[in-house]
Amino acid sequence: MGDHDPVTDWxxxxxxxxxxxxxxxxxxxxxxxxxxxxxxxxxxGGGWLPTRHEDVAAIAYDTERFTSxxxxxxxxxxxxxxxxxxxxxxxxxxxxxxxGARRVLLPAFAPQAVDKLxxxxxxxxxxxxxxxxDRDLVDGAVDYAQHIPVRVIANMLGLPxxxxxxxxxxxxxxxxxxxxxxxxxxxxxxxLFEYLRLQIEDHIANPRDDLTSYLLASExxxxxxxxxxxxxxxxxxxxxxxxxxxxxxxxxxxxxxxxPADRERLVAEPDLLPVAMEELLRAYAPVTMARLVRExxxxxxxxxxxxxxxxxxxxxxxxxxxxxxxxxxxxxDREVNRHAAFGLGIHRCAGSHLARMELRVALEVWLTAFxxxxxxxxxxxxxxxxxxxxxxxxxxRIG
Amino acid sequence: MKVRVDADRCEGHxxxxxxxxxxxxxxxxxxxxxxxxxxxxxxxxxxxxxxxxNCPEQAITMEExx
Numbered sequence: 258m259g260d261h262d263p264v265t266d267w268x269x270x271x272x273x274x275x276x277x278x279x280x281x282x283x284x285x286x287x288x289x290x291x292x293x294x295x296x297x298x299x300x301x302g303g304g305w306l307p308t309r310h311e312d313v314a315a316i317a318y319d320t321e322r323f324t325s326x327x328x329x330x331x332x333x334x335x336x337x338x339x340x341x342x343x344x345x346x347x348x349x350x351x352x353x354x355x356x357g358a359r360r361v362l363l364p365a366f367a368p369q370a371v372d373k374l375x376x377x378x379x380x381x382x383x384x385x386x387x388x389x390x391d392r393d394l395v396d397g398a399v400d401y402a403q404h405i406p407v408r409v410i411a412n413m414l415g416l417p418x419x420x421x422x423x424x425x426x427x428x429x430x431x432x433x434x435x436x437x438x439x440x441x442x443x444x445x446x447x448x449l450f451e452y453l454r455l456q457i458e459d460h461i462a463n464p465r466d467d468l469t470s471y472l473l474a475s476e477x478x479x480x481x482x483x484x485x486x487x488x489x490x491x492x493x494x495x496x497x498x499x500x501x502x503x504x505x506x507x508x509x510x511x512x513x514x515x516x517p518a519d520r521e522r523l524v525a526e527p528d529l530l531p532v533a534m535e536e537l538l539r540a541y542a543p544v545t546m547a548r549l550v551r552e553x554x555x556x557x558x559x560x561x562x563x564x565x566x567x568x569x570x571x572x573x574x575x576x577x578x579x580x581x582x583x584x585x586x587x588x589x590d591r592e593v594n595r596h597a598a599f600g601l602g603i604h605r606c607a608g609s610h611l612a613r614m615e616l617r618v619a620l621e622v623w624l625t626a627f628x629x630x631x632x633x634x635x636x637x638x639x640x641x642x643x644x645x646x647x648x649x650x651x652x653x654r655i656g
Numbered sequence: 657m658k659v660r661v662d663a664d665r666c667e668g669h670x671x672x673x674x675x676x677x678x679x680x681x682x683x684x685x686x687x688x689x690x691x692x693x694x695x696x697x698x699x700x701x702x703x704x705x706x707x708x709x710n711c712p713e714q715a716i717t718m719e720e721x722x
Contacts, residue, residue, distance in 0.1 A: 360685065605667040
């Protein structure tokens with residue numbers, strides 16, 4: 258994606274927005290793990306790419322030397338004056354501020370709260386299936402996966418359902434547009450925050466029973482959240498909640514479409530789905546996070562400089578043979594599965610319980626409606642580039 | 657058998673209370689607590705071991721009874 262020189266050496270000149278990386282990252286990570294486990298690039302002002310579970314975990318836990326001031330790698334490093342909250346609290350916040358900013362969000366995403374959203378999520382998945390009518394050929398990403406998290410998160414936040422296309426546009430700009438010129442990115446971001454400002458004003462004037470009003474009424478250490486903080490947190494929830502889950506649903510459908518034995522087994526043994534889902538999350542973990550190096554330092558012989566990027570490719574950690582038996586095989590009955598698809602440490606995906614519910618319900622509804630389905634055109638499948646990986650085009654034959 | 661959750665390590669992934677719901681439960685933010693005093697009934701021991709093995713933060717410790 259974007260305009261950049263092709264990558265010739267993944268150890269010294271990697272680019273995570275390259276189409277080769279989007280299509281076949283596992284091969285790249287496997288080779289790097291053996292030859293250069295923390296790869297370097299001069300692109301984006303300098304960055305590092307650990308590929309072993311051990312290093313991804315160590316850096317995720319080390320919030321002293323690696324800051325979350327930005328978690329999306331691009332040419333642009335956000336100004337320091339946004340600290341301590343950062344541009345999208347709490348994901349962009351470091352300790353100690355992080356704790357309170359995360360604490361206000363967690364009850365809304367705890368399992369007890371997520372349970373209440375299951376019935377409406379299921380009804381919406383069934384509606385999407387109904388809308389496919391009697392077509393033989395559908396796009397699992399475009400016609401199904403992408404709609405589910407948009408609807409769920411907009412519902413939670415109390416945003417108009419009709420704005421779904423708008424949200425998806427914002428997400429695309431933030432995550433897939435990292436190679437766009439800074440001015441253009443800034444304009445897109447301003448448009449998002451202006452949209453959210455209007456929604457928040459409406460919620461201030463007319464409070465209601467949704468997450469936006471809940472955040473506006475929340476406090477950190479006895480102080481109400483600033484309206485700007487609420488706007489940035491909502492921006493985060495839209496961006497982090499949509500194409501991540503969309504990718505997980507799409508990648509799972511892709512796997513089942515291409516592996517009939519796994520599909521048949523799940524249809525015959527629906528109780529296996531929770532276990533199978535964890536394996537699909539391990540094998541196709543969609544999310545890579547970024548950190549910035551706080552001060553010049555040495556990490557296992559790598560001379561990291563202040564403001565260098567470090568990517569945390571959780572999907573690479575999940576394929577490390579030192580951490581998982583038969584790491585490159587997808588075993589849908591894998592019972593011991595300590596995967597890191599939702600991150601490790603204090604920034605564990607706050608929406609992981611919601612994402613798991615959406616993924617489970619989406620797969621249950623799909624498998625009930627289409628016990629038999631196959632990839633219609635393997636070569637037409639397109640995977641997104643950048644830090645969130647999932648199929649964006651996924652032609653599936655359901656007839 | 658007895659289990660204990662290290663509250664400093666637990667980040668609320670929720671694998672333990674999903675896999676062993678009679679042994680662990682979520683608190684109001686989704687972090688894990690042991691139900692009761694952490695004693696595991698013999699019928700739940702396999703589920704408890706699975707929970708320990710699946711915790712991404714390795715936050716659960718287990719003491720086998722002699």
